[in-house]
Amino acid sequence: MRLKVKEKFCSQLSFQGLILSVVSVVLCKTQEEVSVKNEEQVTLGGNVTLQCNLTKSHDITQVTWQKNDKNGHFENVATYSDRLGIRINEKYQGQLNFTHLAPNKTAIILWKVNVQHNGCYKCIFNTYPGGAKEGKTCLTVYEHLRASVQYNISDGHLAAFCSSTAFPRPVISWTVPEDERGQEQNTSHPNGTISVINSIHLKNSRSLYGKELICRVMHMGKSQDYKVLVTEEGGHWFSVPVLLTVLAFIFVILILIVVCWRRHRKKDGGEALGQV
Numbered sequence: 001m002r003l004k005v006k007e008k009f010c011s012q013l014s015f016q017g018l019i020l021s022v023v024s025v026v027l028c029k030t031q032e033e034v035s036v037k038n039e040e041q042v043t044l045g046g047n048v049t050l051q052c053n054l055t056k057s058h059d060i061t062q063v064t065w066q067k068n069d070k071n072g073h074f075e076n077v078a079t080y081s082d083r084l085g086i087r088i089n090e091k092y093q094g095q096l097n098f099t100h101l102a103p104n105k106t107a108i109i110l111w112k113v114n115v116q117h118n119g120c121y122k123c124i125f126n127t128y129p130g131g132a133k134e135g136k137t138c139l140t141v142y143e144h145l146r147a148s149v150q151y152n153i154s155d156g157h158l159a160a161f162c163s164s165t166a167f168p169r170p171v172i173s174w175t176v177p178e179d180e181r182g183q184e185q186n187t188s189h190p191n192g193t194i195s196v197i198n199s200i201h202l203k204n205s206r207s208l209y210g211k212e213l214i215c216r217v218m219h220m221g222k223s224q225d226y227k228v229l230v231t232e233e234g235g236h237w238f239s240v241p242v243l244l245t246v247l248a249f250i251f252v253i254l255i256l257i258v259v260c261w262r263r264h265r266k267k268d269g270g271e272a273l274g275q276v
């Protein structure tokens with residue numbers, strides 16, 4: 001009785017082991033047979049080429065490129081077969097084409113990339129009799145970051161604004177003043193770029209005079225700091241002392257001009273008298 005149970009257990013175990021090893025062999029094999037770059041990056045509006053190479057020779061019946069949609073399902077983008085030629089999904093007409101139709105290599109070029117092109121792509125070689133061999137590559141579409149920080153002061157209240165535009169969405173935080181969360185406003189532009197404005201409101205602006213406000217913007221895994229110095233007049237190019245100095249300077253110059261002119265006239269007058 002006991003022996004039987006043990007036997008059954010063992011046979012089950014080895015059967016599962018067999019399945020596991022078969023699955024892993026199949027997985028490894030398909031991964032090995034298509035050589036592909038895991039990631040590509042492209043700026044919004046640029047061109048990009050995605051390519052896959054088959055590492056072993058096979059009889060290929062069709063090459064298919066697919067892209068994942070928002071729900072993660074892959075849909076056909078383009079196919080090629082000797083029999084039917086190039087077929088491009090209506091949605092992508094005029095946006096891409098094959099650049100390589102060699103039996104062991106496929107490449108597509110995407111023109112004037114937009115934010116909808118962001119995502120993962122599969123290349124599938126349908127082979128006979130080997131079945132489908134596929135590779136996957138993920139495309140990151142981005143737009144360079146533009147950001148700035150400014151502030152104004154009224155009635156002793158300071159309002160600071162950190163503005164940034166990019167794709168994917170930039171993330172804003174304040175390092176000075178520390179732990180300030182701020183209020184955020186998003187705007188999506190027609191070309192897919194996103195503007196984020198983070199504003200903070202501080203009651204006592206006087207305590208910040210001579211200090212810097214620092215806003216940190218994260219984009220594409222990098223962070224950049226944007227700074228602005230708080231001055232008494234709230235960011236105007238003139239401050240009271242500067243204005244007074246400039247006025248005094250102009251006053252001195254005017255006096256000098258008047259003095260010179262009067263001296264000159266006296267001299268001229270004397271010469272004229274002498275001549276008569």
Ligand SMILES: *[C@@H]1O[C@H](CO)[C@@H](O)[C@H](O)[C@H]1NC(C)=O
Nearest residue numbers: 034035036037051052053105
């Ligand atoms: C595919 O092969 C070409 C040469 O034919 C090579 O330049 C390219 O880097 C290869 N691409 C990948 C993803 O292996």
Ligand SMILES: *[C@@H]1O[C@H](CO)[C@@H](O)[C@H](O)[C@H]1NC(C)=O
Nearest residue numbers: 045046047048109110111112
């Ligand atoms: C993208 O490709 C098109 C067509 O080949 C070309 O006219 C355009 O200059 C390319 N754009 C860039 C940014 O390379």
Ligand SMILES: *[C@@H]1O[C@H](CO)[C@@H](O)[C@H](O)[C@H]1NC(C)=O
Nearest residue numbers: 053054055056057102103104
């Ligand atoms: C792809 O095929 C070409 C000829 O058709 C051959 O020269 C090349 O070595 C092959 N590349 C690979 C990676 O098998």
Ligand SMILES: *[C@@H]1O[C@H](CO)[C@@H](O)[C@H](O)[C@H]1NC(C)=O
Nearest residue numbers: 086094096097098099100101
């Ligand atoms: C796509 O590429 C094929 C083959 O290289 C070419 O015959 C066809 O004219 C191209 N189509 C477009 C729209 O560029």
Ligand SMILES: *[C@@H]1O[C@H](CO)[C@@H](O)[C@H](O)[C@H]1NC(C)=O
Nearest residue numbers: 150151152153154155159161
């Ligand atoms: C401060 O600047 C913001 C944005 O430039 C503006 O909306 C706001 O009215 C300004 N406030 C004052 C008091 O000037």
Ligand SMILES: *[C@@H]1O[C@H](CO)[C@@H](O)[C@H](O)[C@H]1NC(C)=O
Nearest residue numbers: 169183184185186187194196
């Ligand atoms: C801005 O976008 C982020 C991320 O999409 C979202 O979590 C946040 O609620 C948005 N804020 C506003 C004010 O729309």
Ligand SMILES: *[C@@H]1O[C@H](CO)[C@@H](O)[C@H](O)[C@H]1NC(C)=O
Nearest residue numbers: 044045143189190191192193
């Ligand atoms: C996208 O739109 C924004 C806002 O209109 C603009 O600043 C940016 O230059 C545009 N980018 C491209 C690549 O067209």
